[in-house]
Amino acid sequence: MALHKQTAYVALPDRVLAVDTANGAARTAVTAEAEPLTKLTPNLENGLPAPFITDGESPLVLTTFFVHQPGVGTRAPRVFLEFTAIPTAAGAAPWRVPLELPEWTKESRSPVASSVVGVSGKVAVFTLSPTQSTFSSAATTYAVDLDSHRVLWTKDLFRAASVTGGIVTGEKWDKTDSDYSAVAGYDLATAAEKWRAEDRINLQVTPAGPHLILATAKNKSDFRIQYRQFLDPATGTVKRDLSDDLPGSDCAHDGASTIVCAGRGFESYVWAVDDTSGAVRWQLPDKNAGRIAPQVTAVWHGRIYGKTADGPLALDARTGADLPTRPGIAPYLVNEYTGLALSESDDALTAYPTNG
Incomplete structure (x- = not known):
C-alpha cells in the first residue's frame, strides 16, 4: 500500500x-x-x-x-x-x-511482476520482470507520458530501478539468459543510452535518494571480488565505494539530505550517508558507545522509526542520535497525517494520527 x-x-x-x-x-x-x-x-x-x-x-x-x-x-x-x-x-x-x-512473458518459468519505478516531470517509468532472480534477464521497461496517455518508448532486456531527473537507471543485458549485466543510464524522454558501466555478475541496482543509486555486484572473472558502490545516475561515476562493515542494501531517503540503509546478519545494522557525496555520517551498532542497531521500519522527514527488544524508538536520520520522545509505535508507512503499524500479537494493521 x-x-x-x-x-x-x-x-x-x-x-x-x-x-x-x-x-x-x-x-x-x-x-x-x-x-x-x-x-x-x-x-x-x-x-x-x-x-x-x-x-x-x-x-x-x-x-x-x-x-x-x-x-x-x-x-x-x-x-x-x-x-x-x-x-x-x-x-x-x-x-x-x-x-x-512482450513475448518472453508467455514462456517465463517464473511469475511475472510489474511495478512503477518512478516519475519525473510528466513521464512515468514501469518495468516488467520475473519475480525470481534466476530468470532476471527477461525484463522490459516502459515510459508513459502522463499528459498524452501514450507510451513514449519500450526497452527490452532492461530492468529500470530508479528515475532521477531526466535519467532512468537500471540493469541492462546484451542478450536473453546472459550471465552478465551492467548498470546503465538512459534518457527519460528518448531512451538514448547516456552511459553504461562494465559487465558484472549478480548485479542489483536500487534507488538511493534523488542524487545517487546503489549498485552491488561481483566481478565476472573473479567472484571473490565484490562491489558495493554509490553511483551518480547522470554519469555513472562512482561516488563512494562501501566498506564491508556497512552491510545491507535496503536504503531509503529521509526526505531531507540523508540516505538510511539497513541490513541484517547475526545482528541488525543501520548506517547513513550524505545523499549527494555518499560520505558516511554514522553507523550502528557502536560497541564503544554501547549502542545496538534497531530494526528499521520507516524513514521520513529526517526521522528513522524502528524497534528493538525494548520497544519502538526514533532516531535522528542525520546524526543517528536517539530522539527524546519515543513514538509509541514503529510505523511501516508514515506521513504528516497518519502512521500505519502492525500489532505484535496478530499482525493487525492499525492507523495512528501523527503530529505533522
Whole structure:
C-alpha cells in the first residue's frame, strides 16, 4: 500500500482500494477493466507492488493490472497489461493505457511482476520482470507520458530501478539468459543510452535518494571480488565505494539530505550517508558507545522509526542520535497525517494520527 494524506491506497490483483485512515472506511478506487489474470502476478506471500503516488498539485496513483480479454467471433483472446492512473482529486476519472505483453512473458518459468519505478516531470517509468532472480534477464521497461496517455518508448532486456531527473537507471543485458549485466543510464524522454558501466555478475541496482543509486555486484572473472558502490545516475561515476562493515542494501531517503540503509546478519545494522557525496555520517551498532542497531521500519522527514527488544524508538536520520520522545509505535508507512503499524500479537494493521 501507499499513503497520500489520510488515504491508504491498497493494491490487489483486480483493483485498488482507497482506505480512509481516520475511520477505516474503504472504497474501490478503480478496478481492472478487463478480466484480471492473477497467475502472472506475484504469489500472495510475496504480495503485490505498492501503487506509486506522484508529486505535484494534481497527484496520481499509478498501478498496473494483468488482464485477459476473451475471444469474440474471429477475434482471438489475448492477455495484456493495463497501466492505470487514478487521480486523487475527488470526482476525477481514472484512465488506462493498454499494453501488449512482450513475448518472453508467455514462456517465463517464473511469475511475472510489474511495478512503477518512478516519475519525473510528466513521464512515468514501469518495468516488467520475473519475480525470481534466476530468470532476471527477461525484463522490459516502459515510459508513459502522463499528459498524452501514450507510451513514449519500450526497452527490452532492461530492468529500470530508479528515475532521477531526466535519467532512468537500471540493469541492462546484451542478450536473453546472459550471465552478465551492467548498470546503465538512459534518457527519460528518448531512451538514448547516456552511459553504461562494465559487465558484472549478480548485479542489483536500487534507488538511493534523488542524487545517487546503489549498485552491488561481483566481478565476472573473479567472484571473490565484490562491489558495493554509490553511483551518480547522470554519469555513472562512482561516488563512494562501501566498506564491508556497512552491510545491507535496503536504503531509503529521509526526505531531507540523508540516505538510511539497513541490513541484517547475526545482528541488525543501520548506517547513513550524505545523499549527494555518499560520505558516511554514522553507523550502528557502536560497541564503544554501547549502542545496538534497531530494526528499521520507516524513514521520513529526517526521522528513522524502528524497534528493538525494548520497544519502538526514533532516531535522528542525520546524526543517528536517539530522539527524546519515543513514538509509541514503529510505523511501516508514515506521513504528516497518519502512521500505519502492525500489532505484535496478530499482525493487525492499525492507523495512528501523527503530529505533522
